[in-house]
Amino acid sequence: MEPLEANSIEIRRLADCTFRQAVELWNLGFSGYYSDMSVTLEQFVTRLGRESIRPDLSVAAFAGEEPAGFVLVAKKTVDGVGIVWNGGTGVSPSQRGKGLAKLLMREAVEAMRESGASTGLLEVVQKNAGAIAAYESAGFRIRDGLIGAKRSGTLAGALSADLAAAPYPIGRAKPKHIAKLPFFRKETAWSPAWFNNPDADGIILFDQNGAVGAYAIVRRTYADSGKLTGITLLQCSADPARADRKELLHAALAAAFGPFEEDCVRLTDNVSMADDALVEWLDKAGFETVYTQYLMTVELKG
Structure with a gap:
């Protein structure tokens, strides 16, 4: 042309x-x-x-x-x-x-x-x-890889015991409070950003001393009957300074996508691929990649 x-x-x-x-x-x-x-x-x-x-x-x-x-x-x-x-x-x-x-x-x-x-x-x-x-x-410059993945049906029996277990105490928190964690991943895609999902479910995992080691933010959808129809993972991360970071992340993912026996559609929405442990868990859980994207950013001041 x-x-x-x-x-x-x-x-x-x-x-x-x-x-x-x-x-x-x-x-x-x-x-x-x-x-x-x-x-x-x-x-x-x-x-x-x-x-x-x-x-x-x-x-x-x-x-x-x-x-x-x-x-x-x-x-x-x-x-x-x-x-x-x-x-x-x-x-x-x-x-x-x-x-x-x-x-x-x-x-x-x-x-x-x-x-x-x-x-x-x-x-x-x-x-x-x-x-x-x-x-x-x-x-604009490339800052991260993003994944959209999907799995339909139950997760029961899909994961080995070490990936399905959640040995850490689990708590709940609003996304706005999770965003204050010192290891919170602030650089994220737009649709799963915490400020665009203020009513999503926030999950936090504690160690035995009560310190927060990982978090996940998910959106759940229900039918009029009350049946769970979908779980969408928006964000998930573990404290990179911890030696058990991988175990914490896998436990957070297990908590986010549970209960495993629920027959529903499980998705990720432009979730960061920066942590190989996250992609590993999705793969072993039988998720199929629907798309991959890049997150690109530009600094507008300075």
């Missing part, structure tokens, strides 16, 4: 677009993606609210009157610190391969800086080399 002519592209903020234009931008931008991402107007508006998307920070590109591409930007303030997130980048098929994604990302990062946020983050499919290059051109 021919290279992009900057003067042929008009950059706007999404707030200056009509709803119809915004939906058309999304559907064209994700046309031919790995999975069907098309939405209706109602679904798009719901997504904006659910994911804290800011139309005044999001950018859109038009070639004449034709939608060309977009970057959605969300923002939240957590403990007084602004965090922004790229909630979706898309380029119309007719504009792909011309460098528009890089132009959009530079504009989006400027909008992120204008917002006063300290850090920007995004997730990208690991095999999407073109998108990774566009994000890197705007200053």
Whole structure:
């Protein structure tokens, strides 16, 4: 394709677009993606609210009157610190391969800086080399690997005794309190972040002296009858300074995905792959990898 002519592209903020234009931008931008991402107007508006998307920070590109591409930007303030997130980048098929994604990302990062946020983050499919290059051109850097995994049915009998046992006392805590732990993993994907899941179940594991050695945050779903239908792991980590770190992590995972005899769907949502012990446990428990992504971040201040 021919290279992009900057003067042929008009950059706007999404707030200056009509709803119809915004939906058309999304559907064209994700046309031919790995999975069907098309939405209706109602679904798009719901997504904006659910994911804290800011139309005044999001950018859109038009070639004449034709939608060309977009970057959605969300923002939240957590403990007084602004965090922004790229909630979706898309380029119309007719504009792909011309460098528009890089132009959009530079504009989006400027909008992120204008917002006063300290850090920007995004997730990208690991095999999407073109998108990774566009994000890197705007200053983003790969920080972690993320996994989405799934297992249906019961877990009873799927794990050896050492992986299924939980020899540590287990307690409960709100995600906001778990986030204060000294070894809490603060650098995380957007959807499983504790501040986006304030009502999730927080699990903490203690050693025999009462010190917290590991934690997990999970979201459970139930049918109208009260039956457990799903468990989604959002975060799980153990104190890296401990000699029994691996055992603590495995015990936390066992507590998170229990009771094992429950017949339900068990998932991970963009969980960090930084700890090999976590991936090992999922593999031995029979989870299948649905996707792998990278967590990328950019510092917006300093």
